[in-house]
Amino acid sequence: MKPRRVFRSLLISFLILSCFSFAIPIGAQRTTQPAQSRARSTRDEALWQKALAIHRRAIVIDTHNDVTTPMTNDDYDLGGTPPTPYRTSIARMKQGGETAEFFSLYIKPWYVAHGGAARRTLDMIDSVYRAVERHPNDLMFATTSSDIRRAKAQNKIACLMGIEGGHAIENSLPALREFYRLGVRYMTLTWNNTNDWADAARGERKHNGLSDFGKEVVREMNRLGMLVDVSHVSDKTMSDALDVSKAPIIASHSSARALSNVPRNIPDDLLRRIAKNGGVVQINFYSLFVDQKTVAPQSDERGQKLKAQQESLSVKYADDPERLAEESDKLEAQYPLPPLPLSRLIDHIDHIVKVAGIDHVGLGPDFDGANDFPEGARDVSMFPNITYELLKRGYSEQDIDKILGGNFLRVFAQAELVARKMSRSISGGGSTRRINK
Numbered sequence: 001m002k003p004r005r006v007f008r009s010l011l012i013s014f015l016i017l018s019c020f021s022f023a024i025p026i027g028a029q030r031t032t033q034p035a036q037s038r039a040r041s042t043r044d045e046a047l048w049q050k051a052l053a054i055h056r057r058a059i060v061i062d063t064h065n066d067v068t069t070p071m072t073n074d075d076y077d078l079g080g081t082p083p084t085p086y087r088t089s090i091a092r093m094k095q096g097g098e099t100a101e102f103f104s105l106y107i108k109p110w111y112v113a114h115g116g117a118a119r120r121t122l123d124m125i126d127s128v129y130r131a132v133e134r135h136p137n138d139l140m141f142a143t144t145s146s147d148i149r150r151a152k153a154q155n156k157i158a159c160l161m162g163i164e165g166g167h168a169i170e171n172s173l174p175a176l177r178e179f180y181r182l183g184v185r186y187m188t189l190t191w192n193n194t195n196d197w198a199d200a201a202r203g204e205r206k207h208n209g210l211s212d213f214g215k216e217v218v219r220e221m222n223r224l225g226m227l228v229d230v231s232h233v234s235d236k237t238m239s240d241a242l243d244v245s246k247a248p249i250i251a252s253h254s255s256a257r258a259l260s261n262v263p264r265n266i267p268d269d270l271l272r273r274i275a276k277n278g279g280v281v282q283i284n285f286y287s288l289f290v291d292q293k294t295v296a297p298q299s300d301e302r303g304q305k306l307k308a309q310q311e312s313l314s315v316k317y318a319d320d321p322e323r324l325a326e327e328s329d330k331l332e333a334q335y336p337l338p339p340l341p342l343s344r345l346i347d348h349i350d351h352i353v354k355v356a357g358i359d360h361v362g363l364g365p366d367f368d369g370a371n372d373f374p375e376g377a378r379d380v381s382m383f384p385n386i387t388y389e390l391l392k393r394g395y396s397e398q399d400i401d402k403i404l405g406g407n408f409l410r411v412f413a414q415a416e417l418v419a420r421k422m423s424r425s426i427s428g429g430g431s432t433r434r435i436n437k
């Protein structure tokens with residue numbers, strides 16, 4: 001190419017990049033400059049522009065983000081710069097072309113032993129309301145599938161909520177109903193801890209899956225229109241939830257066990273059953289869940305290195321679980337693991353498509369719930385990179401729409417429909433009983 005033509009083509013590239021600057025991952029610029037430059041130089045520019053166009057038109061839904069924790073603990077304003085080690089802000093959500101964000105109401109098991117799980121849930125709900133009140137031009141409080149479509153039309157980000165850890169309801173169906181009334185639209189039946197009515201993937205086996213009360217919780221969630229989330233639960237709990245649920249279920253942030261053998265991921269037989277149930281698996285981006293074989297030894301090594309420091313934090317903040325988690329996350333973030341290539345993450349989408357079908361996969365990255373993520377998928381600003389990779393692998397625009405948010409939206413609407421039917425036929429059970437421990 002002659003110099004003048006090179007200059008002209010550079011100028012055109014610059015103008016194109018400026019027009020679509022919303023999608024250039026700022027997190028990547030901040031932390032991984034050299035890798036990004038490499039990525040740009042090898043990027044197929046025409047395909048990238050096509051990806052951006054598809055991405056801008058699509059409904060993009062992130063079903064699991066833990067930024068709610070600093071919003072609650074430190075009154076972190078999403079309009080500002082996230083405090084270390086967090087990564088989510090309104091500016092980045094916009095860069096990522098997000099239509100809807102599910103703010104996770106993650107309730108630490110500490111509150112089971114010390115009391116206050118439901119109160120903590122209320123505090124977290126309040127932080128989401130306050131974020132929307134602070135930024136009415138950018139954010140929109142949302143509770144239905146049509147709200148998400150409305151947010152897209154108004155160029156706002158729909159803010160929804162999901163409870164992480166069924167212990168949040170303190171074994172009370174009335175509390176579950178109150179959380180629904182406040183706007184909570186999914187509940188992860190357990191976190192890593194087995195609770196009084198459901199076994200967790202990483203917890204003790206106490207109930208052989210769901211207890212009778214656990215099944216009642218699932219039925220009541222169906223009746224309300226609250227999505228049943230099976231991330232974190234044991235395989236048997238998942239199987240029971242699939243047996244009991246009248247509505248399609250979700251895994252808000254789980255990946256495929258065949259590619260990364262951790263109990264938190266979903267085995268192929270249950271992926272097939274979720275497909276049969278009409279549900280959706282929203283893949284988790286956390287490096288360990290993407291490629292356990294590569295990441296677990298690195299993660300263990302780091303754990304050993306930081307063991308003494310972590311232990312002294314545990315002593316220092318024994319009565320303050322929120323500060324303890326924040327400080328240990330901060331410590332871990334100082335020693336990031338070598339990032340996995342983005343292709344390893346896309347492999348999970350391919351796998352779920354192969355096993356369960358194109359209608360049963362979506363995105364639930366778990367940002368701000370973990371520190372280590374693959375290159376190019378490290379925060380909410382980077383969603384366009386996923387679209388680009390999917391195009392590269394030959395996914396059609398229609399398929400990409402499904403993965404980015406269409407599948408989840410279908411499941412959400414179906415759960416709303418089931419709720420409308422059930423509300424007519426069932427009284428709703430005035431049960432105020434609590435189960436005995």
Ligand SMILES: [Zn+2]
Nearest residue numbers: 164232253369
């Ligand atoms: Zn989680």
